[in-house]
Amino acid sequence: MPDFPQVEFEQRLARLHAGMAEAGLDALLLTSEAEIRWLTGFRTLFWLSPARPWYLVVPAKAAPIAIIPSIGAELMAQTWIKDIRSWSAPHPDDDGVSLLLDALAPFSRIGLPKGREACLRMPLNDFQRLDAGLANSQFICASELLNGLRQVKSALEIEAIETMCQIAGRAFARAPQLFSQGQSLDQAFRAFKIALLEEGAEDVPYLVGGAGPGGYGDVISPPGAQPLKRGDVLMLDTGATRRGYFCDFDRNFAIGAADDRSKRGYDCLWRATEAGLAAARPGASMADLFSVMQAVIDAEFPAPSGQSGSVGRMGHGLGMQLTETPSIVDWDTTALKPGMVITLEPSLTMADGCMMVHEENLVITDGGCRLLTPRAARELPIL
Amino acid sequence: MPDFPQVEFEQRLARLHAGMAEAGLDALLLTSEAEIRWLTGFRTLFWLSPARPWYLVVPAKAAPIAIIPSIGAELMAQTWIKDIRSWSAPHPDDDGVSLLLDALAPFSRIGLPKGREACLRMPLNDFQRLDAGLANSQFICASELLNGLRQVKSALEIEAIETMCQIAGRAFARAPQLFSQGQSLDQAFRAFKIALLEEGAEDVPYLVGGAGPGGYGDVISPPGAQPLKRGDVLMLDTGATRRGYFCDFDRNFAIGAADDRSKRGYDCLWRATEAGLAAARPGASMADLFSVMQAVIDAEFPAPSGQSGSVGRMGHGLGMQLTETPSIVDWDTTALKPGMVITLEPSLTMADGCMMVHEENLVITDGGCRLLTPRAARELPIL
Numbered sequence: 221m222p223d224f225p226q227v228e229f230e231q232r233l234a235r236l237h238a239g240m241a242e243a244g245l246d247a248l249l250l251t252s253e254a255e256i257r258w259l260t261g262f263r264t265l266f267w268l269s270p271a272r273p274w275y276l277v278v279p280a281k282a283a284p285i286a287i288i289p290s291i292g293a294e295l296m297a298q299t300w301i302k303d304i305r306s307w308s309a310p311h312p313d314d315d316g317v318s319l320l321l322d323a324l325a326p327f328s329r330i331g332l333p334k335g336r337e338a339c340l341r342m343p344l345n346d347f348q349r350l351d352a353g354l355a356n357s358q359f360i361c362a363s364e365l366l367n368g369l370r371q372v373k374s375a376l377e378i379e380a381i382e383t384m385c386q387i388a389g390r391a392f393a394r395a396p397q398l399f400s401q402g403q404s405l406d407q408a409f410r411a412f413k414i415a416l417l418e419e420g421a422e423d424v425p426y427l428v429g430g431a432g433p434g435g436y437g438d439v440i441s442p443p444g445a446q447p448l449k450r451g452d453v454l455m456l457d458t459g460a461t462r463r464g465y466f467c468d469f470d471r472n473f474a475i476g477a478a479d480d481r482s483k484r485g486y487d488c489l490w491r492a493t494e495a496g497l498a499a500a501r502p503g504a505s506m507a508d509l510f511s512v513m514q515a516v517i518d519a520e521f522p523a524p525s526g527q528s529g530s531v532g533r534m535g536h537g538l539g540m541q542l543t544e545t546p547s548i549v550d551w552d553t554t555a556l557k558p559g560m561v562i563t564l565e566p567s568l569t570m571a572d573g574c575m576m577v578h579e580e581n582l583v584i585t586d587g588g589c590r591l592l593t594p595r596a597a598r599e600l601p602i603l
Numbered sequence: 604m605p606d607f608p609q610v611e612f613e614q615r616l617a618r619l620h621a622g623m624a625e626a627g628l629d630a631l632l633l634t635s636e637a638e639i640r641w642l643t644g645f646r647t648l649f650w651l652s653p654a655r656p657w658y659l660v661v662p663a664k665a666a667p668i669a670i671i672p673s674i675g676a677e678l679m680a681q682t683w684i685k686d687i688r689s690w691s692a693p694h695p696d697d698d699g700v701s702l703l704l705d706a707l708a709p710f711s712r713i714g715l716p717k718g719r720e721a722c723l724r725m726p727l728n729d730f731q732r733l734d735a736g737l738a739n740s741q742f743i744c745a746s747e748l749l750n751g752l753r754q755v756k757s758a759l760e761i762e763a764i765e766t767m768c769q770i771a772g773r774a775f776a777r778a779p780q781l782f783s784q785g786q787s788l789d790q791a792f793r794a795f796k797i798a799l800l801e802e803g804a805e806d807v808p809y810l811v812g813g814a815g816p817g818g819y820g821d822v823i824s825p826p827g828a829q830p831l832k833r834g835d836v837l838m839l840d841t842g843a844t845r846r847g848y849f850c851d852f853d854r855n856f857a858i859g860a861a862d863d864r865s866k867r868g869y870d871c872l873w874r875a876t877e878a879g880l881a882a883a884r885p886g887a888s889m890a891d892l893f894s895v896m897q898a899v900i901d902a903e904f905p906a907p908s909g910q911s912g913s914v915g916r917m918g919h920g921l922g923m924q925l926t927e928t929p930s931i932v933d934w935d936t937t938a939l940k941p942g943m944v945i946t947l948e949p950s951l952t953m954a955d956g957c958m959m960v961h962e963e964n965l966v967i968t969d970g971g972c973r974l975l976t977p978r979a980a981r982e983l984p985i986l
Binding site: 263264266271294295308337338340342345347361410417418423425438439440441444464531533536542543552 | 649672692717719800805827842916932934
């Protein structure tokens, strides 16, 4: 039961084939979940098990070939992929390598994502056997090609992401009922995960956050058992999914009362996000978005160490993965195009190391951009 | 706030150092979540973002060195790791490679997991730069060493897994209230995820299953919107986590009524599991477990194609990952040792391609084994 009609995948393949022709690639080898799903529609949580590799070979002028463990053959047969070659995995000494060698032997220039954000999801020993067995082939980095294609979402992908953003927006709107003084942080997280599922999320792979007086120490920790206290700023940042597409945004709440510094921090980040939204349009670069948001923050909360906080960036691509390329950093010159879905995620660090962070999701349109998330409240909400 | 006291990690490092000495390794390079967490206690969902690599270098005779993006430095500083080297990531052209080169330069024989179930979680381009920059070093496969060490769990790890198994057991016990005729399969999944969270799970990274008359077509699909019908066998297989440790087991239920074949299939798998439990003791091999379970199944449900179903194995290791080495397959001669936590997962395929699967989790003890899951009901429960 594919998530999209076949024409969606045919269009993706056509774009990929055009890019491969331009790059002079004879074939492509894909090993990771998002890349294989992008082209096939094959969606399963089974990737969580590291026991079995999964491969897709894309010839430059033919339909893709799935080379996968037999446990996935029935599910793959429900996608638009016709050429499915499988073996009983795990195998004592040949987990798909011979099948890969057969499929790739005709090709000399084989694209493989080896660059930014890429992960070779196969044992390195197996890759080295494959590489050695393809004496007349070379592996050429295809990260730029693939990342570039995946950055621009189709109308159906944008709809999927927006649906998930609206679900999470409804869950955040229930904050006054979900979070309260005295509640432990892990219970607050659990309550929010349940609310996300109740509102229509299918999975909640990602929920991080923090709570503390006037801000939080970091933004990647799992929750502890410490109770929420009056004056704490509580932040939850969720990457939940529906049909395999993510939202990724956060909300801040003050518990009982908010001090002036928290209010000022919130206000500054809200305005930094506004500046990002105003600048987000076709032709602007990721670096442009970074600089307009950083300017708002620097004016009021210059980074204590002279650095721009420790987060390292102020947003990123979004789609089938929680984070995708490109990054909102001062060196990423990727130009925005209609259909790109990104997050704006300005953060600031106060003198004592306390942090605050805001995040919204948007799609670039012909004239500018459109928010996919319900915009955060203008002032720090007090629960 | 580490999940275990420091002595737990000191013991793991001592075992690793002993194994490295035996293998003649001067250092080890780790890049994946489970391996790094096993040695450091560093736990965060942030690994879900592919934007940043994370590294741990383990010298043969010294404490581990974390080489990580600055966004994780504060969380890593809460573990027992003292030597933390960080950079602002993502970086335009040096995402940790220079730091890795510095840390690894003194060593000539560097262990790296390259074999079964290993994944190099760094861009291949970066690995190739690293490899080229370490002119006097070679990377030696350390998968066997690491998999072997991680297979044997400590008392605290066993407790963590057992706690999660009991939580999921309580959620499954609520099946009569959770599942009903007419309910769509995706709503059944959602209800079960919520029950897992309510009972104490922290995350539900994995829930697959199926439903159909007399069995299900495969065991890795996401749920569709089809309603549960009278006579369906509903199976849910969950990998939920608490403190970063997984359970991984399933339960079968008949909706309203069960036909004879479903009852016979259930009974056969229940007895196959019993045979596995009776055989699971120190000294027995994974292949032994496979053959005793397969014998029970073959006697009543010989595989239609002559193969042993399409699942490919009948259980696996369990711990910080949903599935870990070793595998219950006819070629895996790994001998069971006290402290190993494994799943027994016999499955059968009926003549029309319909499947059934059972799964339990257990720990190997001095004298035999101990179930960590509440044992499945003796007969197919009818809801």
